[in-house]
Amino acid sequence: MLKVLGLIALVLVTIGLTGAQSGVVYNTGIAVKKPVFGGACKLCPWGAMAQVVQNAMKFYGYDVKICQNCNAAAAPRIVSGAKLPPPYQKDPAVSVAMAPPNEPGLGPVDFGATAESFLCQAFDGTGSYAHDKSMKNLRLIANIQSPWFLIVAARAETGITDLSQIKEKRWPVRIYASRNDRMVTEILGYYGLSVDSITSAGGYVGNTFADRNNFDVIVQGGALSSAPEWNVLYQVSQHFDLNYLDIPEPVLSKLAQDPLAYRGYIPVGLLRGVERTIPTIVRNGTVIYTRADVPDSFAYDVARAMDEHQDELQWTNQNFSYNIHNVWKAPCDVPLHPGAARYYKEMGYMK
Known part of the structure; x- marks a missing residue:
């Protein structure tokens, strides 16, 4: 009988108290x-x-x-x-x-x-x-x-309505974006731009918290959410008037070859100032x-x-x-x- 009770106790400890590591037993x-x-x-x-x-x-x-x-x-x-x-x-x-x-x-x-x-x-x-x-x-x-949307926008006071203007006019532009993000590099590359060419012209590419108030163009993916990785879209669209830019069709087609990226659109009103349906890349x-x-x-x-x-x-x-x-x-x-x-x-x- 004592052996049976001992066995039951051992089973309960093994099953009921899981995750023993380094001599510690966890009741989860x-x-x-x-x-x-x-x-x-x-x-x-x-x-x-x-x-x-x-x-x-x-x-x-x-x-x-x-x-x-x-x-x-x-x-x-x-x-x-x-x-x-x-x-x-x-x-x-x-x-x-x-x-x-x-x-x-x-x-x-x-x-x-x-x-x-x-x-x-x-x-x-x-x-x-x-x-x-x-x-x-x-x-x-x-x-x-x-849902997740890729959004490209420029502050309205810059007059930028197409990223080709950056190279044509050789503006020292400040871009809020992740420097190593493939979508960012593909978009810039279509216009003959790169992180190096932008910085060598006196511009900047980065996505620190301070950059949220010091940018000309933003390239950012996310959703309408207060999540720390996405709330920049909330903040900049409320603080600044933005021109929302189209991503060129060849870039959309290339990015959509990724099995985890899809052709989609930014709906009207998703952010302040979005007043038309904008084709883009989405994730889900x-x-x-x-x-x-x-x-x-x-x-x-x-x-x-x-x-x-x-x-x-x-x-x-x-x-x-x-x-x-x-x-x-x-x-x-x-x-x-x-x-x-x-x-x-x-x-x-x-x-």
Whole structure:
């Protein structure tokens, strides 16, 4: 009898208290219905998705714990490696209230949210993960629509209505943009411009916080959101009168060859001063993802929760939406988790 009780106690410790690392035991994990979700700040898309998942999973007896700093390019590495949440560091871009320290005692991260592009690059070992071992254990649970727009604009007082004017008139122009972003370099390159040529002419290309008030042209992707990576679009469109510029057709065609970029348009009124439909490049999808070793029953529950509680998506600070035609689709080779696939097949969303 004592042996039986001892065995039961051992099983409970093994199953109920998960994530032992370096002699520490964590009272979190899927087995005790306290999975850890890799999210981000409360203003950020992945942080907003974390809150949606937490709320939706309550209906099925789960108490989802949120990692508020399992973000940026590290996110897939954390999920793939079942890593602990990183040590807390104050995020200079947001307040402590919006990016607070994590709840004490969180164990390894079980699932999370990230961008389509990060998921695909991590799985393939490309882009930001070219120096990582490809993370072939990553699995999709749900692809939630989350629109992103590429926007090119110039401050109205510059008189710039076409970027060709920069080279023709040899203006020392200040451009708010990421210097290494492929879309930025392709747009500049079409006009015979580059970061080097702009700086050698006395101009500047950069995207620091101070640059938001000291620019002539902005090339920025994002959405209508107060997320720290996107709120520049909010700020500059309210503070300055802007001329919104067309991206040349050859550039749109070239950029759209990327499987994670699509032809789309900026809708009228998205930002102050957008008074016409503007063709552009768009991206789509904030994915909920996990590892291959996660139980099928758990992935099924997550897929079900996101479907049956789609209403949670509309009350966030992001433009999320649920589409039964592509919620189960990855835009690349990342497999759908079998548990999630079972749910979508039962519902008739996928054949």
